[in-house]
Amino acid sequence: MNETRPSILNKDQFKLLHDLVDKVAERQLRDFGKINSELKDDGTLITSCDRWSDNFIVDGVNTITNKQEGVLSEEGSKLVPSSKAYWIVDPLDGTTNFAAGIPFWAISIARFVDGNPETAILDIPALQKRVVAIKGQGVWVNNKQINPRDTNLSKSDCVSVCSRSISVLQKQPKKRFPGKIRLLGVSSLNMLSVAIGQTFGALEATPKIWDLAASWLILQELGCSIKWLDNPPTSVQVGEDLSAVNFPLIAADCEQDLERLIPWGNILMQ
Known part of the structure; x- marks a missing residue:
C-alpha cells in the first residue's frame, strides 16, 4: 500500500x-x-x-x-x-x-x-x-x-557568480562575459537575485543542498530556468551523505538568458 x-x-x-x-x-x-x-x-x-x-x-x-x-x-x-x-x-x-x-x-x-x-x-x-x-x-x-512578470519589468544586465565560478574568466580571458559580474558571497542570495530580477543569471560552482534548497523553489515559482551542470539534487537517495556533494548550476530569468550562460557553465565544469 x-x-x-x-x-x-x-x-x-x-x-x-x-x-x-x-x-x-x-x-x-x-x-x-x-x-x-x-x-x-x-x-x-x-x-x-x-x-x-x-x-x-x-x-x-x-x-x-x-x-x-x-x-x-x-x-x-x-x-x-x-x-x-x-x-x-x-x-x-x-x-x-x-x-x-x-x-x-x-x-x-x-x-x-x-x-x-x-x-x-x-x-x-x-x-x-x-x-x-x-x-x-x-x-x-x-x-x-x-507577480512573476513584475520581476522582469526592469531588465538587469548583471550576473551573480560565486567565488569559485570566477575561474571561467581565467579560462577564457579573451572571451567577453555576457553580463556585469556581481559577487554577493551568499549562494542562496545569488539565486534569489535572479528570481526577483536583480540579476539575469547566476553561476554556482559548488553549492551544497542546503545552499540551494529554498532558492530552488523560489526560482521555480517565479518561472525562472535552472540547468544542473552535474547530477541534479532530485537524484539523491535516502541515507546518502551529502556533506561533500556539490550541485553546480546555472540559474537564469528565462530560457534565452540561460542559453547565453550555458557555454560558461560548460567552461566551469572543464
Missing part, C-alpha cells in the same frame, strides 16, 4: 515557523559583528551563532512536525532523511560576510516532499526581508505576493 502524501503546512505550523525564524534572526542580528569565527574541516567558516541557529531551528522544526519529518542541516545531520517529507536547513548562509561585518547573509529553510521543495523560507535579517514560497501557489516578499 502506498504511503499517503504529506499534507502542506497548516496555518498554525506556518505561524510557528515564522516565529522560529524571527527568533533566529533576532539572535543573529544581536551577534553580528561581535563574535569570532573558526575554520571547519572543509575550510569554510563557522561561528557559535551558526551552531546555535542550527540547533534552534532543528529543535523548532521537530516541535512543528512532532518529530515525524527528518531534518538535514549544514551543521547537523547531512544524511538524506527516510521520511517522505523532510527539511533542509542552512542556519546562516554567508558566514564569511557575517563574520567580516558585512550585513548580507540569510537563513534558509525548505521542506521537501518526494524529493522536491514544497515550502521555503529565505530570510535576510539585516535587510528585514523575508521571502516565502509554496509550491504551486507562488512567492511572497514580506507578505506581499510577487
Whole structure:
C-alpha cells in the first residue's frame, strides 16, 4: 500500500515557523559583528551563532512536525532523511560576510516532499526581508505576493557568480562575459537575485543542498530556468551523505538568458 502524501503546512505550523525564524534572526542580528569565527574541516567558516541557529531551528522544526519529518542541516545531520517529507536547513548562509561585518547573509529553510521543495523560507535579517514560497501557489516578499512578470519589468544586465565560478574568466580571458559580474558571497542570495530580477543569471560552482534548497523553489515559482551542470539534487537517495556533494548550476530569468550562460557553465565544469 502506498504511503499517503504529506499534507502542506497548516496555518498554525506556518505561524510557528515564522516565529522560529524571527527568533533566529533576532539572535543573529544581536551577534553580528561581535563574535569570532573558526575554520571547519572543509575550510569554510563557522561561528557559535551558526551552531546555535542550527540547533534552534532543528529543535523548532521537530516541535512543528512532532518529530515525524527528518531534518538535514549544514551543521547537523547531512544524511538524506527516510521520511517522505523532510527539511533542509542552512542556519546562516554567508558566514564569511557575517563574520567580516558585512550585513548580507540569510537563513534558509525548505521542506521537501518526494524529493522536491514544497515550502521555503529565505530570510535576510539585516535587510528585514523575508521571502516565502509554496509550491504551486507562488512567492511572497514580506507578505506581499510577487507577480512573476513584475520581476522582469526592469531588465538587469548583471550576473551573480560565486567565488569559485570566477575561474571561467581565467579560462577564457579573451572571451567577453555576457553580463556585469556581481559577487554577493551568499549562494542562496545569488539565486534569489535572479528570481526577483536583480540579476539575469547566476553561476554556482559548488553549492551544497542546503545552499540551494529554498532558492530552488523560489526560482521555480517565479518561472525562472535552472540547468544542473552535474547530477541534479532530485537524484539523491535516502541515507546518502551529502556533506561533500556539490550541485553546480546555472540559474537564469528565462530560457534565452540561460542559453547565453550555458557555454560558461560548460567552461566551469572543464
